[in-house]
Amino acid sequence: MNADQNSRRKFIKNISLGSAASIISYPMLSSCAAPQQNKDKLGIALVGLGYYSTDLLAPTLQETKHAYLAGIVTGTPEKETAWKDKYGIAEKNIYNYDNFDEIANNPDIDIIYVVLPNSMHAEYTIRAAKAGKHVICEKPMALNAQECESMIKACKENNVALSIGYRMHFEPNTQEVMRIGQEQVLGAVQMVCAGAGYRETRKDHWKLKKAMGGGAMMDMGVYSLQAARYVTGEEPIAVTAQEFRIRKELFTEVEETLTFQLEFPSGALANLHTSFGMNMNYLDVRTEKGYIKLDPFSSYNNINGSTSEKTLNLPQVNQQATQMDEVAVCIKEGKPLRVTGEEGLKDMKVVDAIYRSIAEGNRVSLV
Amino acid sequence: MNADQNSRRKFIKNISLGSAASIISYPMLSSCAAPQQNKDKLGIALVGLGYYSTDLLAPTLQETKHAYLAGIVTGTPEKETAWKDKYGIAEKNIYNYDNFDEIANNPDIDIIYVVLPNSMHAEYTIRAAKAGKHVICEKPMALNAQECESMIKACKENNVALSIGYRMHFEPNTQEVMRIGQEQVLGAVQMVCAGAGYRETRKDHWKLKKAMGGGAMMDMGVYSLQAARYVTGEEPIAVTAQEFRIRKELFTEVEETLTFQLEFPSGALANLHTSFGMNMNYLDVRTEKGYIKLDPFSSYNNINGSTSEKTLNLPQVNQQATQMDEVAVCIKEGKPLRVTGEEGLKDMKVVDAIYRSIAEGNRVSLV
Numbered sequence: 001m002n003a004d005q006n007s008r009r010k011f012i013k014n015i016s017l018g019s020a021a022s023i024i025s026y027p028m029l030s031s032c033a034a035p036q037q038n039k040d041k042l043g044i045a046l047v048g049l050g051y052y053s054t055d056l057l058a059p060t061l062q063e064t065k066h067a068y069l070a071g072i073v074t075g076t077p078e079k080e081t082a083w084k085d086k087y088g089i090a091e092k093n094i095y096n097y098d099n100f101d102e103i104a105n106n107p108d109i110d111i112i113y114v115v116l117p118n119s120m121h122a123e124y125t126i127r128a129a130k131a132g133k134h135v136i137c138e139k140p141m142a143l144n145a146q147e148c149e150s151m152i153k154a155c156k157e158n159n160v161a162l163s164i165g166y167r168m169h170f171e172p173n174t175q176e177v178m179r180i181g182q183e184q185v186l187g188a189v190q191m192v193c194a195g196a197g198y199r200e201t202r203k204d205h206w207k208l209k210k211a212m213g214g215g216a217m218m219d220m221g222v223y224s225l226q227a228a229r230y231v232t233g234e235e236p237i238a239v240t241a242q243e244f245r246i247r248k249e250l251f252t253e254v255e256e257t258l259t260f261q262l263e264f265p266s267g268a269l270a271n272l273h274t275s276f277g278m279n280m281n282y283l284d285v286r287t288e289k290g291y292i293k294l295d296p297f298s299s300y301n302n303i304n305g306s307t308s309e310k311t312l313n314l315p316q317v318n319q320q321a322t323q324m325d326e327v328a329v330c331i332k333e334g335k336p337l338r339v340t341g342e343e344g345l346k347d348m349k350v351v352d353a354i355y356r357s358i359a360e361g362n363r364v365s366l367v
Numbered sequence: 368m369n370a371d372q373n374s375r376r377k378f379i380k381n382i383s384l385g386s387a388a389s390i391i392s393y394p395m396l397s398s399c400a401a402p403q404q405n406k407d408k409l410g411i412a413l414v415g416l417g418y419y420s421t422d423l424l425a426p427t428l429q430e431t432k433h434a435y436l437a438g439i440v441t442g443t444p445e446k447e448t449a450w451k452d453k454y455g456i457a458e459k460n461i462y463n464y465d466n467f468d469e470i471a472n473n474p475d476i477d478i479i480y481v482v483l484p485n486s487m488h489a490e491y492t493i494r495a496a497k498a499g500k501h502v503i504c505e506k507p508m509a510l511n512a513q514e515c516e517s518m519i520k521a522c523k524e525n526n527v528a529l530s531i532g533y534r535m536h537f538e539p540n541t542q543e544v545m546r547i548g549q550e551q552v553l554g555a556v557q558m559v560c561a562g563a564g565y566r567e568t569r570k571d572h573w574k575l576k577k578a579m580g581g582g583a584m585m586d587m588g589v590y591s592l593q594a595a596r597y598v599t600g601e602e603p604i605a606v607t608a609q610e611f612r613i614r615k616e617l618f619t620e621v622e623e624t625l626t627f628q629l630e631f632p633s634g635a636l637a638n639l640h641t642s643f644g645m646n647m648n649y650l651d652v653r654t655e656k657g658y659i660k661l662d663p664f665s666s667y668n669n670i671n672g673s674t675s676e677k678t679l680n681l682p683q684v685n686q687q688a689t690q691m692d693e694v695a696v697c698i699k700e701g702k703p704l705r706v707t708g709e710e711g712l713k714d715m716k717v718v719d720a721i722y723r724s725i726a727e728g729n730r731v732s733l734v
Contacts, residue, residue, distance in 0.1 A: 190645040193560050193638075195653065240609045242730070246634040259628050259638045267613040271560075271626045273638050278557035280653040286562065286645060295658075361728060363609070 043070025048116035066328035104131035118213025122147035141344030164344035172314035181231035187288025197275030215254035221274030228270035236262035410437025415483035433695035471498035485580025508711030531711035539681035549600035554655025564642030582621035588641030595637035603629035
């Protein structure tokens with residue numbers, strides 16, 4: 001660990017977010033630009049009021065210590081009323097997609113959390129940046145690496161922070177798995193196997209539409225991919241991928257199931273899968289001296305696992321609360337973010353290569 | 368379960384091999400041809416006195432109830448003396464590779480167990496069959512499916528039994544996993560992940576030589592492949608495979624690590640790996656309603672696992688004893704074998720397709 005990493009680690013350890021923060025060790029941090037005015041809690045506006053905003057983020061923002069639900073952006077007038085009543089959101093903090101850019105003039109909104117379909121991530125992240133607002137963008141960051149780069153550029157140019165909604169980075173057991181893998185506590189990581197999927201049965205959902213950024217890889221596969229990257233702490237140098245489609249009538253545009261392999265510089269391999277055809281959620285890592293397992297590994301709660309040496313029984317946290325609170329603290333204090341736009345970009349480079357490998361039937365080199 | 372399967376199951380249940388046999392449920396059985404003379408124990412001759420014969424089979428044959436170590440075939444004169452002294456083998460039951468075929472005239476030898484390098488399996492199985500002896504042949508059955516077919520043909524023509532050394536079929540916890548998977552106790556099997564490997568460091572071993580039948584797939588990969596087949600109870604309809612070679616100086620002829628995917632008629636998938644570069648041994652099965660895990664899954668002992676509903680704690684057995692005793696009983700009584708040559712052939716058809724997929728860079732259809 002170099003001095004820079006060490007000082008980052010010390011900083012992260014000192015953030016007062018409760019017990020979870022004390023074991024944080026993930027080194028992918030970069031500085032966000034614009035320290036905020038001295039607010040106690042930063043105001044977050046949720047853009048897109050689907051399931052994740054409704055059932056996870058909004059309730060969580062009633063508990064967070066450093067952020068609160070200040071505003072919403074929705075194209076559905078009924079939701080405006082319902083959310084205003086339920087959460088006491090000020091009328092002036094409610095936007096639709098026509099007047100979204102006026103959010104630039106609203107000092108109540110510090111952070112815009114983009115929770116839209118994947119195809120809209122880039123547009124709304126860039127518009128939020130141009131409105132001078134910090135951004136949290138849900139995963140996957142965008143449709144492809146090129147979009148990610150334009151999002152990062154827009155946020156830099158407008159001096160705003162950009163974080164990606166990788167909540168597992170804020171989960172204590174996952175952080176311990178990262179530490180064990182990256183610090184080679186059980187020797188070098190040799191093989192990572194992970195499966196993330198659920199059975200999708202909705203016929204008209206945007207996740208089944210290619211243009212909207214649908215597909216199992218985009219939605220669930222990024223968890224398997226993330227796991228391989230955060231356990232090894234390495235970037236893959238090559239990718240191979242295979243597609244399997246059983247319910248051809250449902251999956252006319254996007255993949256139902258993918259398997260994919262990642263080669264890492266150290267020689268570690270990952271053999272991963274993701275699916276809209278089956279429920280699965282597990283991570284199995286084989287190291288020189290043992291194993292690390294999480295089952296489930298990317299659920300909202302009950303992250304459960306063990307290594308060849310011990311049971312992982314670190315506290316279960318509200319992952320979204322831990323995530324949003326830490327992002328808010330970093331922005332308030334002008335400190336480096338745990339999960340940056342660059343981190344999202346790294347994944348999308350691999351996702352691009354996975355789709356290219358399937359299209360071309362080849363191994364795709366990433367170096 | 369049809370009537371034929373039911374009667375087979377009843378038969379197997381009635382074989383008096385101790386507690387292990389009482390939970391046997393694997394339906395891949397076929398009749399062997401020639402009931403033996405009324406011997407209490409059948410005489411086995413081991414061909415090839417390497418590690419597996421020396422450390423596992425010979426000691427085990429001192430414990431078996433229905434078979435005993437009657438003879439040996441070796442090309443090393445010193446081994447003749449050492450084994451004769453250690454196990455009290457009669458001089459007339461010791462053969463070398465020049466006089467091997469004279470074994471035809473030796474009534475002490477009922478079964479020839481071929482434990483030679485893989486490239487010699489076909490030749491010695493066929494010569495054993497022509498000598499009128501029943502055969503157990505170690506896994507993998509041969510170099511390719513074509514050799515397997517000639518072995519099966521020779522055994523049929525000479526009216527002798529042919530079994531393959533898949534000891535996991537005789538292991539109670541593995542049998543329970545087969546039952547749970549095949550009978551869909553936890554719903555249909557959807558994804559099978561298995562890894563089998565060890566770190567090979569010997570520079571001149573035959574397992575590194577292609578012509579000798581070397582390679583991780585041949586040696587360890589067949590365990591992963593077997594698992595996918597015995598958990599689903601299905602034959603794959605297509606194969607994709609990828610090769611990874613880190614220690615290029617050691618693996619000049621054969622693969623160090625393979626990942627491979629199997630598509631099954633039911634829609635189940637397997638994403639498997641095998642390696643001579645890393646130690647790993649685990650099976651993870653995701654079903655509609657839960658999971659089945661074994662870790663390790665193909666070791667000689669301490670088979671350990673659980674499902675989403677229970678811990679698997681069936682008795683640990685001497686797998687080789689259970690295997691050889693059951694084969695001997697089947698031969699004595701002219702009853703169907705649990706693991707036939709056809710079972711070995713099924714694997715080698717897939718192995719052939721795996722190598723073809725790697726050579727061609729394509730999905731290989733098996734139907």
